Amino acid sequence: MRIRYVGHNIETIKNTRYEVADIPRFTADQVKDFRPVFRFLNDKDRDILYLIFVARKRQSAVERILGRSQPSLCYDIKRIRKRLQFICYLQTVYDIYLDFLHERASEYTDEELEIMTLMFYSTSLTQTARLMGMPQIRVRYRFDKILRKMEDLGHWDMYEIFQTIRTNLNIVKRIYKPADAVPSSPSSF
Amino acid sequence: MQDFFEQFSWHSSIGVDDAVQGNKKFVTRLANTKKASQMFVGAGGDLLVHKATQALWKLSDDGKFIEPVFDTDILTDEDLERGS
Numbered sequence: 001m002r003i004r005y006v007g008h009n010i011e012t013i014k015n016t017r018y019e020v021a022d023i024p025r026f027t028a029d030q031v032k033d034f035r036p037v038f039r040f041l042n043d044k045d046r047d048i049l050y051l052i053f054v055a056r057k058r059q060s061a062v063e064r065i066l067g068r069s070q071p072s073l074c075y076d077i078k079r080i081r082k083r084l085q086f087i088c089y090l091q092t093v094y095d096i097y098l099d100f101l102h103e104r105a106s107e108y109t110d111e112e113l114e115i116m117t118l119m120f121y122s123t124s125l126t127q128t129a130r131l132m133g134m135p136q137i138r139v140r141y142r143f144d145k146i147l148r149k150m151e152d153l154g155h156w157d158m159y160e161i162f163q164t165i166r167t168n169l170n171i172v173k174r175i176y177k178p179a180d181a182v183p184s185s186p187s188s189f
Numbered sequence: 190m191q192d193f194f195e196q197f198s199w200h201s202s203i204g205v206d207d208a209v210q211g212n213k214k215f216v217t218r219l220a221n222t223k224k225a226s227q228m229f230v231g232a233g234g235d236l237l238v239h240k241a242t243q244a245l246w247k248l249s250d251d252g253k254f255i256e257p258v259f260d261t262d263i264l265t266d267e268d269l270e271r272g273s
Contacts, residue, residue, distance in 0.1 A: 122259075
């Protein structure tokens with residue numbers, strides 16, 4: 001079977017160069033429509049997004065307002081872009097996860113469901129461990145065990161979602177650790 | 190001198206205008222009543238997902254309240270109306 005590309009002319013896409021004027025601008029009302037997506041961002045990321053895409057501040061102004069250096073702000077903007085792409089993926093599978101909670105949750109223990117939900121919302125083993133009051137190494141072990149259980153039960157839709165999360169750990173960084181925070185024990189790593 | 194920001198709450202997801210006008214009320218805790226719990230679906234342990242907004246909340250340790258897991262998962266009074 002021959003697969004044909006039926007979308008835009010690929011050469012046109014290759015030659016497209018995005019200028020500063022192409023940066024999307026949103027009104028506050030449009031931002032509200034994106035609330036489910038923006039909800040996954042932490043305060044720091046949302047402030048940057050709001051200042052650039054809604055308040056239409058120049059990057060130099062955002063640097064001044066937030067007291068950030070140009071390289072670190074640039075780094076954050078790139079990270080936010082990747083993070084948003086992943087959050088959009090999570091949004092597309094959100095209903096599948098809710099259906100799973102309704103229909104197949106009884107096949108998993110309460111602890112397994114808790115790990116799955118916290119991993120879905122944070123993509124972080126560390127945050128999941130902290131919220132559950134468990135050592136991270138145990139959460140990692142249980143999470144891998146859940147993936148094997150999904151395979152055994154043939155829950156391929158869930159397996160795909162959580163395997164994607166497994167390979168993109170920490171991409172949704174909901175909470176930033178304060179700069180002066182010192183880990184209290186080796187298990188916090 | 191009165192602190193202008195004392196009663197000021199802002200959440201960038203709703204924009205500055207609404208916050209300055211003060212026409213949004215943020216909900217950061219709910220009493221664990223039957224009406225409140227109907228707005229959520231159980232998601233393992235004490236975790237609850239708000240059906241209308243997908244916000245992740247949980248039962249408090251004493252079981253008397255429902256509160257957000259993450260600070261960014263606050264709800265507004267409008268969200269509660271939509272969810273009820």
